[in-house]
Amino acid sequence: MRTQVGIVGAGPAGLLLSHLLHLQGISSVIVEARSRRYVEERIRAGVLEQGTVDLLNETGVGSRMRREGLVHHGIELRFGGRNHRIDFAALTGGHGVTVYGQHEVVKDLIQQRLADGGDIRFEAADVSVHETDSARPKIRFTHQGEVQELDCDFIAGCDGFHGICRPSIPPAQLKTYDRVYPFAWLGILAEAPPSQDELIYANHPDGFALYSMRSPQITRLYLQCRPDEDLAQWSDDRIWSALHTRLGDGAGWRLNEGPILQKSVTPMRSFVTEPMRRGRLFLAGDAAHIVPPTGAKGMNLAVHDVKVLAAALDGFYRKDAEQGLELYSETCLARIWRMQRFSWWMTSMLHRFDDKSDFDQRVQLAELEYVTSSRAASESLAENYVGLMRR
Ligand code: RFL
Ligand code: PHB
Numbered sequence: 001m002r003t004q005v006g007i008v009g010a011g012p013a014g015l016l017l018s019h020l021l022h023l024q025g026i027s028s029v030i031v032e033a034r035s036r037r038y039v040e041e042r043i044r045a046g047v048l049e050q051g052t053v054d055l056l057n058e059t060g061v062g063s064r065m066r067r068e069g070l071v072h073h074g075i076e077l078r079f080g081g082r083n084h085r086i087d088f089a090a091l092t093g094g095h096g097v098t099v100y101g102q103h104e105v106v107k108d109l110i111q112q113r114l115a116d117g118g119d120i121r122f123e124a125a126d127v128s129v130h131e132t133d134s135a136r137p138k139i140r141f142t143h144q145g146e147v148q149e150l151d152c153d154f155i156a157g158c159d160g161f162h163g164i165c166r167p168s169i170p171p172a173q174l175k176t177y178d179r180v181y182p183f184a185w186l187g188i189l190a191e192a193p194p195s196q197d198e199l200i201y202a203n204h205p206d207g208f209a210l211y212s213m214r215s216p217q218i219t220r221l222y223l224q225c226r227p228d229e230d231l232a233q234w235s236d237d238r239i240w241s242a243l244h245t246r247l248g249d250g251a252g253w254r255l256n257e258g259p260i261l262q263k264s265v266t267p268m269r270s271f272v273t274e275p276m277r278r279g280r281l282f283l284a285g286d287a288a289h290i291v292p293p294t295g296a297k298g299m300n301l302a303v304h305d306v307k308v309l310a311a312a313l314d315g316f317y318r319k320d321a322e323q324g325l326e327l328y329s330e331t332c333l334a335r336i337w338r339m340q341r342f343s344w345w346m347t348s349m350l351h352r353f354d355d356k357s358d359f360d361q362r363v364q365l366a367e368l369e370y371v372t373s374s375r376a377a378s379e380s381l382a383e384n385y386v387g388l389m390r391r
Contacts, residue, residue, distance in 0.1 A: 003029040003119075005313065006139040006152035008127060008165055010039055010120055012102060013285030013302040014158030015109035016055075020310035022116055023059060026317055029150055030120040031127055031141050033159075036110065039122075043189055043262060045102040046212055046220060047199075047296035049387030052303045053098050056105070061112050068215065069100035070197075075385070077350075077372055078202040079365065081250035084372035085198070091375070091382035099199075101214050102299050121148075129155055129168050133279035156309060157283040158302075161271070166287050169278040179344070181268040181292060183207070183351060186225040188239060192258025194219050201294070202246050203368060207352040208294075209246035211255070219256065224351055229265050236260050268292040270344055272336060275329035282309055282328060289336050294350060295343035300387060305332045335389060342384040 005021055007014045010032035018028045032039065048056075048069070056062040073089040073096040088096050113120060124141040131137050132155060139150040157165025166174075185208075193216060200211040207224035214220050223242050225234075240257050247255055271290040276283045285302030308331050312324030349367050353360070371377045 002151045003027045005154045006150045007156045009159035017306040024314045031124045032122050036122045040107050045299040048098045049300045052300050061108050065100045069098040076200045079368045083249045088382045091379045095386040132281035137280045155281045157287045160286040175274045177272045179270040183224050184227045185222040185266045187222045188260050189262040190219045190258045192219045192256040195256045203350045204246040208350050277329050291343035292347040294346040297339040
């Protein structure tokens with residue numbers, strides 16, 4: 001089997017890359033470990049920057065997002081029992097974000113790839129990459145009981161943080177930066193109509209909480225918990241009680257309850273690999289970097305990576321120019337580090353750190369006071385959240 005670009009992973013990065021390449025007349029095959037159903041139902045991110053929304057619209061995969069996505073022009077920060085709105089529209093010249101689940105983006109992309117005759121091998125086992133330093137790298141995998149070998153010009157490692165592409169690069173060739181936070185998020189999806197239109201990020205003495213949503217019928221909520229938290233210890237009642245306490249504004253704000261459809265625990269880390277390339281293997285998305293979800297940046301960064309990679313591959317095939325490929329890692333890393341800083345900062349400002357002193361905790365509150373009372377400070381939060389990249 002032969003293709004121009006072999007893609008490992010059918011998450012947002014792999015699927016969007018395959019779609020962009022198709023529009024440029026470049027062939028690709030996606031090799032995915034999980035089933036179609038599994039990737040379409042995997043609940044993760046929910047907030048799309050305008051740049052992500054624009055790219056999906058411009059490339060013809062935005063029609064359901066335009067109908068069902070919820071456009072938000074601000075968020076609320078709650079701390080000290082009070083509520084403060086950060087008005088993105090006023091602070092960024094009218095910009096906002098769109099709340100539309102990552103799994104919905106994944107569904108839309110899979111549907112479009114298949115309608116365009118795209119080749120996605122779901123449930124591939126024993127996936128491995130070979131000869132990535134040569135001009136003919138290969139992906140080997142087992143599909144429907146048969147061992148397959150895919151000859152490629154390039155391989156895109158879009159296989160997430162636990163994939164096989166990054167570990168295929170000798171560790172001495174990479175520099176990694178890693179920070180593991182001493183907490184995790186317990187996330188639930190509830191069949192309850194959202195209690196209000198905008199997201200709420202709450203810093204409470206018991207720990208962080210986040211109120212979000214997926215649709216007019218579904219609420220998405222998170223609670224800071226221990227990294228080794230045992231979900232069995234969290235009955236539905238305990239979860240609702242903690243959410244009411246942490247999200248309360250002291251002025252009668254009500255959180256709507258409903259049946260809990262899903263519970264999960266997500267560890268929190270910041271991680272970057274440099275460079276994002278080895279020979280003809282290019283890493284994109286979570287395969288190369290992870291941010292804690294507090295800044296809502298992970299999927300948006302994955303989208304940016306593959307936009308840059310698709311343009312670089314276009315330059316290679318149409319103009320025989322390698323410059324874009326050579327600059328790929330550097331171009332992506334400039335944005336990644338900026339969003340790493342923002343995600344780390346939001347995480348540090350909003351969570352409870354058990355190992356921090358009383359002094360540190362007062363400084364954290366002072367930071368929240370500053371962000372919500374100074375126009376310069378709220379503008380900084382707003383422009384990073386909506387994803388503006390002024391240089
Ligand atoms: P993915 O989505 O992990 O996809 C990787 C794909 O590769 C497959 N795979 C393999 N395939 C073949 N062979 C192997 N050996 C393989 N190993 C793995 C996997 O099955 C999978 O299909 O990576 P990608 O495409 O880079 O996308 C990244 C995003 O998923 C991630 O950054 C976001 O979900 C992060 N994130 C958020 N990002 C945002 O932009 N906005 C948000 O609001 C936001 N909230 C979140 C988040 C992530 C969260 N969790 C659960 C980590 C909230 C949470 C709770
Ligand atoms: C979500 O809706 O899942 C979500 C929203 C904002 C975040 C993280 C996750 O910062």
